Amino acid sequence: MPDLFRYAGQALFYAVVMLGIGYFSQRPIYENIPPDKAQILLSFSHGGARAEACRRLSSEEIARLPPNERRPNTCSRRRLPIRVQLLLDEEVIFDRILQPTGLAGDGPAHAYEKFLVPAGRYRLVARLEDRGRADSFAYENELVVELRPRQNLPIDFKADKGGFIFYL
Amino acid sequence: MNALRHALRLAFEIARNALGRIFPDAWNPLLHLGALGFFFYWIVTVSGIYVYAFFDTGAAQAFGSVERMTYEQWFHAGLMRSLHRYASDGLVVVMLLHLLREFAYDRYRGARSFSWLTGVPVLVLVYVAGITGYWLVWDKLAQYVAIVTSEWLDKAGIFGQPIARNFLSPEHLSDRFFTLMVFMHIAVPLIALLILWVHLQRITKPRINPPRGLAVGTLLSLLVLSLVWPATSQGPADLLEVPADIGLDWFYLPLYPLFEALPGPVTWGSSIALLVMFLAIPWLPPMRRAKPARVDLSNCNGCARCFADCPYSAITMVARTDGRPFEREARVNAALCVACGICAGACPTATPFRRATALMPGIDLPDLPLARLREHLHEISARLTERPRIMVFGCGNGVPLAGLENPGVGVVRIACSGHLPPSFIDYVLSRDLAEGVVLTGCSEGDCHNRFGITWTEQRIAGVRDPYLRARVPRHRLRILWAGPLGRSRLEELLVRFAAELAVLPSHAEERVRRRRELAEAGDA
Numbered sequence: 001m002p003d004l005f006r007y008a009g010q011a012l013f014y015a016v017v018m019l020g021i022g023y024f025s026q027r028p029i030y031e032n033i034p035p036d037k038a039q040i041l042l043s044f045s046h047g048g049a050r051a052e053a054c055r056r057l058s059s060e061e062i063a064r065l066p067p068n069e070r071r072p073n074t075c076s077r078r079r080l081p082i083r084v085q086l087l088l089d090e091e092v093i094f095d096r097i098l099q100p101t102g103l104a105g106d107g108p109a110h111a112y113e114k115f116l117v118p119a120g121r122y123r124l125v126a127r128l129e130d131r132g133r134a135d136s137f138a139y140e141n142e143l144v145v146e147l148r149p150r151q152n153l154p155i156d157f158k159a160d161k162g163g164f165i166f167y168l
Numbered sequence: 169m170n171a172l173r174h175a176l177r178l179a180f181e182i183a184r185n186a187l188g189r190i191f192p193d194a195w196n197p198l199l200h201l202g203a204l205g206f207f208f209y210w211i212v213t214v215s216g217i218y219v220y221a222f223f224d225t226g227a228a229q230a231f232g233s234v235e236r237m238t239y240e241q242w243f244h245a246g247l248m249r250s251l252h253r254y255a256s257d258g259l260v261v262v263m264l265l266h267l268l269r270e271f272a273y274d275r276y277r278g279a280r281s282f283s284w285l286t287g288v289p290v291l292v293l294v295y296v297a298g299i300t301g302y303w304l305v306w307d308k309l310a311q312y313v314a315i316v317t318s319e320w321l322d323k324a325g326i327f328g329q330p331i332a333r334n335f336l337s338p339e340h341l342s343d344r345f346f347t348l349m350v351f352m353h354i355a356v357p358l359i360a361l362l363i364l365w366v367h368l369q370r371i372t373k374p375r376i377n378p379p380r381g382l383a384v385g386t387l388l389s390l391l392v393l394s395l396v397w398p399a400t401s402q403g404p405a406d407l408l409e410v411p412a413d414i415g416l417d418w419f420y421l422p423l424y425p426l427f428e429a430l431p432g433p434v435t436w437g438s439s440i441a442l443l444v445m446f447l448a449i450p451w452l453p454p455m456r457r458a459k460p461a462r463v464d465l466s467n468c469n470g471c472a473r474c475f476a477d478c479p480y481s482a483i484t485m486v487a488r489t490d491g492r493p494f495e496r497e498a499r500v501n502a503a504l505c506v507a508c509g510i511c512a513g514a515c516p517t518a519t520p521f522r523r524a525t526a527l528m529p530g531i532d533l534p535d536l537p538l539a540r541l542r543e544h545l546h547e548i549s550a551r552l553t554e555r556p557r558i559m560v561f562g563c564g565n566g567v568p569l570a571g572l573e574n575p576g577v578g579v580v581r582i583a584c585s586g587h588l589p590p591s592f593i594d595y596v597l598s599r600d601l602a603e604g605v606v607l608t609g610c611s612e613g614d615c616h617n618r619f620g621i622t623w624t625e626q627r628i629a630g631v632r633d634p635y636l637r638a639r640v641p642r643h644r645l646r647i648l649w650a651g652p653l654g655r656s657r658l659e660e661l662l663v664r665f666a667a668e669l670a671v672l673p674s675h676a677e678e679r680v681r682r683r684r685e686l687a688e689a690g691d692a
Contacts, residue, residue, distance in 0.1 A: 009190030013197075014389035021257045022397045026415035030425060032312060033410045043336050045329055101328065112322065112330045152410045154337040167337040167408060 033116065038147035040086075040115040040124070044157035044164075047108040048080035048100060048130040077106035080132040084111060086155075087125040119149040126155055126164040139163035169452060176272035181653045184611060193612045195382045201266035203378040206364075207386060208259035213357070215252040219245060223304070225350050226343045230306040231404045238400055250394030253417075256298050258390070260419040263294060271449070273565075273616060278457045279370070279480060279506045281450035286367040288446045293360035298420040300353040304346070311335070311405035312414050313421065316428045323432025338407050370504055371618070372481050458583075459534040460505035463498050465489075467517045468530035470496035473633050474511035477586070479618035480504050483511060483531075498531055508617035509533045509587030513624075516634050520545075520595040529589075536583055541592070548578035549601035556669035558662060559602035561588050565616035566609035567654040577662060578602065585609035586620035590627045590636035597644055597675050604644045604669045608658055611651030621649055641678060644669070 033039065054075040062070050079100040086094040093115055101107035123144050127137035139157070141164035147153060154167040184198045191197065197204065222245045224233035237245035267287065270276050276284040302313045318331040334345050368374040378386070402415055416424065427435050460482070461474075475483045475498060482504035485496040498511075511531045512518055518529035520542045527539040549557070554575035562569045563584050573579050582588050585607060593605050607624065615621040626632035628647070646665050650657050672678070 006190050006192075010385060013187070013190060014385055017261075018254070018389045018393040021254055021261065021419075022393050024418045025253060025257045025399070026417065028418075030414050030416045031412065032414055032425075032428075033412050035412070039410045041336065043330065043333050045333065107328065110330055112319070112332055150410045150412045152408050154407070156336060156340075167339070 033150055036119055036149055037116045038119045038149060038151040038153065040088075040117060040147075041113070041152060041154045042084075042086055042094065042115070042126070043110075043112045043154065045108045045110050046082060046128070046130065046157050046159065047106075048082040049132065050076055051078040051080050051105075051132075052076040077104045079106055079108075080130065082109050082128060082130040083137070085125075085127040085137070086115075087127075088115075088117065089123050117147065119147050119151070121146045124153075124155075124166070126157075128157060128163065130159075141166070170454065173272055173274060176268060177652065180269055180272050181611070181651055184614070184651070185653060192381070194379050195385075196613065197382060198265075198269070199613045200375065200378045200382060201262045201269060203375045204262045204382070204386065205259055205266060206376045207378050207383055208255045208262060209357075209361070209364075211255035211387070211390065212252055212259060215248040215255065218248040219252055225304075225346050227306060227341045227346055228343075230304060230346065231401065234305050234307075234401055238398065242398065246398055247391075247394050250397075250399040251390055252301075253399035254390055254393055256301065257417065257419045258386075259294060260298070263291060267291065275616070277450045277455070279482065279504045282370050283367055284450050285447060286363055288443070290360050290363050290367060291446075292443070293356050293363070295420060297353060297356040297360065298417075300349050300356065302417065302420065303349050304353060305401050306346075306405050307401035307403055308405055308411040309402045309414055309416070311407065312411040312416075313424070315411075316424050320427045320432075320435060324436055325432070335407060341407065370481055372479050373619075458507035460502040460507055461500050461509070461511050461531050462534050463500055463531050464528050465492070465497055465530075467515075467528050468494075468497050469517075470494040470498065471516060471530075472496065472498070473514040473516065474498050474531050477510050477514040477619065477623055479508070479510065479620075480506055482506070500531070506617065507533055507535065507583060508620065509536065509583035510617060510620055510623060512538055513584075513587045513589050513627075514634065515589070518589040518634075519591040520589075521591065533583060533587070536587075538589065538592075541580065541582065542595075545580055545592070545596065545601060548580060549596075552576060552578050552602065556603035556666055556672075557601075558604045558606055558665060558669070559596050560606045560608060560658075560662075561585075561592070562606075562608040563587070563610070563616070563620070566611075566652070567648065567650050567658045568652060569608075572658070572662075576666060584615070584617045584620040585624045586615075586617065588624070590634055590640075593628075593645060594637050594640045597640060598679075600675065603672070603675060604646070604665055606646045606648065606658075606662065606665065608648045608650065608654075610649060611654070612649040614651065639679075641675070643672075644675065 054073045056072060057074055062072070081097050081099050083097050084094065085092060094113060098109035098111055099105070100109050121144070123142065125140065125142050128139045129137045131138055139159070143166045145153065145166070145168065156165045156167070157163060158165060180198065184196060187196050187198055219237065222233060222237050222241065224230060234249070237249050239246070270284065299313060299317060303310050315332060315335050318335060321327065322330045322332050334340055334342060368376070377383070470485065470488065472485050475485050482501050484499050484501065486499045488494050488497050490497070512529055512533055515529040515531050518538050520527060520538070527542055529538055532538055545559070549559070552575060556576065558577050560569065560572065560577060560579045561582055562579065563582055569579050569581065588607070596602050596605050609621060610616050612621065623632060627634060628636045630636065630638070646661055648654065648658055648661055673681070
């Protein structure tokens with residue numbers, strides 16, 4: 001094969017390979033979420049109340065402890081499970097009891113849940129119970145929101161800030 | 169497994185032959201996939217160091233600094249950014265092709281399993297490096313990559329606090345996480361380089377640089393691509409928006425949509441299963457392991473030719489242990505030996521002319537000893553009834569030899585072209601076992617045992633020990649490096665060669681005539 005054709009062939013080969021690299025490094029476009037949907041993302045990390053209340057040690061019990069471990073109170077490490085509820089326009093879309101983490105059950109409970117909903121106006125209610133009561137929730141927060149298509153609405157929980165936080 | 173391997177090998181051979189039409193043999197990209205991988209790695213490294221000088225680490229600054237590089241400094245930093253991106257993609261392409269090719273050509277089992285085993289972590293690390301790189305730009309793609317990766321890691325259930333919470337809202341985003349990503353993006357490729365060094369440890373004279381022509385062509389085409397189609401970002405990340413229509417890099421992120429959609433046990437289970445399968449491939453059936461080469465000290469003088477020719481560093485020269493008056497002796501590391509026989513082909517004592525003593529070379533293959541090869545040669549020659557007789561020496565990885573035999577053509581199978589001591593060619597012709605010899609094997613530049621073709625050509629050309637003696641008439645020798653698709657070329661060569669040999673006088677007559685001519689020239 002004459003050299004000219006060989007060089008042209010090489011140029012064509014490089015062009016095809018590079019075109020392939022260029023194309024597949026950013027195409028085809030991947031549609032991650034339908035254009036008419038929005039996302040609610042509920043995620044928090046929160047420790048429930050202690051499973052048993054702290055108790056005052058008697059003076060005999062304190063005396064039995066090694067000197068460097070003597071303290072007035074003793075507390076159980078285990079935490080109570082927490083219950084979380086998320087309502088969208090009165091409809092419960094999430095209702096779960098989350099267990100504490102850790103081998104001793106003394107770590108915070110975690111939640112990370114995504115909900116895809118059609119874009120539109122909603123009344124969101126988030127509730128959390130961390131004291132072990134079955135008939136009520138310690139925290140309840142509400143938000144009326146107009147969710148745009150492909151909007152992400154993160155919801156966190158921070159007890160010291162009054163409960164659920166909606167990020168808009 | 170065999171069927172898959174054969175199908176893949178056929179595909180590679182077709183592609184190789186097609187590329188052979190436009191590239192010189194020495195530049196064929198399919199013969200330099202590993203070296204091209206290194207070349208892309210260095211481009212990524214140099215461009216990465218350059219880009220880093222202009223990059224601002226931090227959630228709020230990263231995107232802006234990359235945008236400035238892309239648009240305001242497009243002619244240097246932007247160009248380097250594009251080179252960085254495209255060379256990384258090229259690295260994945262050649263790395264995967266290299267892996268597939270080694271599998272297709274059955275170069276991953278036995279002693280070669282070490283290279284396979286050390287290659288798999290490199291594959292994983294290159295992906296980790298690429299993914300952390302996409303993270304740093306902090307555009308919509310980075311946001312998607314960060315969230316899907318961290319959600320996937322969280323699904324393993326081994327981290328205390330969900331990592332994905334770092335990307336819950338703009339308030340949760342921390343510059344420290346970016347610092348960690350930068351550290352990983354630099355450290356992981358360095359670890360990969362260290363493992364690549366280990367990867368090459370059991371290979372003699374590894375090719376880690378592509379031929380200059382191929383390197384220039386690759387770099388130029390990458391530059392053109394970077395200028396014509398520069399790498400760009402996909403809009404700033406916004407954690408209050410779901411990254412929607414994303415231009416994924418399908419070389420690095422093809423599984424991300426699946427990781428996002430499928431449950432944790434499925435994605436983690438299949439990822440671990442895939443990794444274990446990759447690591448276990450060298451030990452999957454059908455297993456085949458030829459016996460390693462064996463040294464016969466009574467015939468080894470410690471000349472070190474086998475040591476110099478072994479493509480796998482399986483031979484070392486050690487102090488003499490048998491008291492004979494030589495300084496060193498060859499020792500075979502069975503774990504590294506692939507039984508290619510190149511060592512036996514290099515041994516000066518491996519001459520078939522030996523009659524006073526048995527043909528016992530200093531080093532030989534127990535499964536295919538040269539003494540048996542010589543016996544076989546005589547048996548085959550005795551069966552050839554039609555003149556001119558042609559003796560074909562061929563290996564099992566080159567041109568298919570089954571059914572080639574006929575009354576004028578005999579076939580002797582050797583382990584590798586380099587397995588055949590050149591003296592065997594001399595022996596066939598001078599002992600009138602055939603009128604012509606054909607030596608065939610793998611495709612040019614693509615020896616199954618790396619150096620079989622190179623050493624054979626150098627031995628025949630008289631530039632590497634052991635030489636093919638000058639007295640051997642080269643017009644009675646034909647060489648064809650053609651690979652598995654070269655059967656028709658071999659058949660055509662045999663027909664033409666037979667026609668040429670038919671009009672020649674016998675080899676004995678030629679020798680007498682040559683002696684006479686030399687004597688007359690001497691008298692004159």
